[in-house]
Amino acid sequence: MQVVVPFSATDPKTRLADVLAPDERREFSLAMLEDVLSAIRATGREPRVLTTSSIDVDAPQTVDSRPLTPAVNDVLAEQKDTAIVMADLALATPDTLERLFSTPDDVVLAPGRGGGTNALVSRHPDFRVDYHGTSYLDHLRIAGDVRASVTEVDSHRLATDVDESSDLAEVLIHSDGSACQWLREAGFSLSVTEGRVEASRDGKG
C-alpha cells in the first residue's frame, strides 16, 4: 500500500490567521506534517508527501501545484492500493492509523468534523475523490456509484483536522508530538473559560 500525505505549501492554515502569523502558520503546519509522517512510519509504512511546492521535509515528495482533488485522483489512478492521510491530523497515532490501514474493505473513510474526509484507503480501481463541500457524503456516494464496499473508521483523532483556533486545544490535550511542542513553545496553554476549554496564548490574550 502506498501512503500519500497531501500538503498545501502556499499560505497554509489561513483559518488560523487570527492566532498565528504567516511564518508561524507555516512552521506549525510543518510540525503537524512531521507528526503525521512519524505516526505513519511507526505502522511500518513509508509515506510520500504530495505537496503544492517543494518543501524541506525528510520524506519522498511529489510536487503537484494543482488543487487537491485532481492531484489526489492522479495518485489513486497510479496504484489501486492507496491511502490518503491529511497533513494536519496532529492527533494521529500509529494505533489509529493502523486501524484505518487494516480495515479490510474496498474503500475505508475517516470522516472529519464538519463533513470532510480526513483519511481514506482505496483498494478499488475506480474510486475517485471530490474534496469540495461535504466530501464524506460525496465519497460514500462515489463508492456506491462504482460498486465499492465502504466502511467508516470512527476516530476522534482522525476526525480532528487542525484548521481553527478551537482545534488547538485538542492538540494540547491529546498530543505530545512536534505540533504540541511547537504550540507550547509559542506560548499556548489550556485555559478554561465559562466551562469551555480553549488554547490561549501568553501575552497575546
Added chain:
Amino acid sequence: MQVVVPFSATDPKTRLADVLAPDERREFSLAMLEDVLSAIRATGREPRVLTTSSIDVDAPQTVDSRPLTPAVNDVLAEQKDTAIVMADLALATPDTLERLFSTPDDVVLAPGRGGGTNALVSRHPDFRVDYHGTSYLDHLRIAGDVRASVTEVDSHRLATDVDESSDLAEVLIHSDGSACQWLREAGFSLSVTEGRVEASRDGKG
C-alpha cells in the same frame, strides 16, 4: 455492568439557544436521549436514566437534583462495574458503544471534543469523576491516583456531544435517528458556506 445515562431536565442545552427555542431544546434533548438509550439497548444492556427531575421516558429513572459530579459519584459508589454515557451523544451507535463497554481496563474513557469526558466505564472501586473543566485530563489523573489502569476509546461519534449549533451538522451527516429526524422536521438541513458545512434552518436563516 450497569449503564447510566445522566440527563439534565431543567433548561437543557442552553448553548443551542441561538438556534432553538426553550421548548425545542427540551424536545431535541429528549430525542437525543432516546437515540442514546436505543443504541445502548442494541448492545444487549438495559440503561437507566439519572435525571435532575422526573421525565417522560421509557426507561428506569433515578431522580437526583444535585450537580452532575456528586450524582455520578454516588452511582459509581453503588456498583464497581459501571458505565456512564452522556445523553447528548446523538451519533452513538451500538458498535461504538460496544467498543467502549468491551474494552478491558479498570477505567475506559471516551474523550469529548474540548476536553470533556463523554462516556466512561469504571471497574475500579475507588475511581470517581470530576466533570468540571478539562475533565478528560482530570480523569486520567484521578485514575492514576487510585492506581487504576486506563484506556482511551478513540471515537468521533462518542467525542461529539451536541452542545452548540456547529454540532448539529454532525447529527445531520452521521445519524438517522430520532434527533436527526427532529432536526429535519424542524427545518434544518446541511448547507455549505465558504467551504464549511453548517446546519441551517429554513426561513430562519
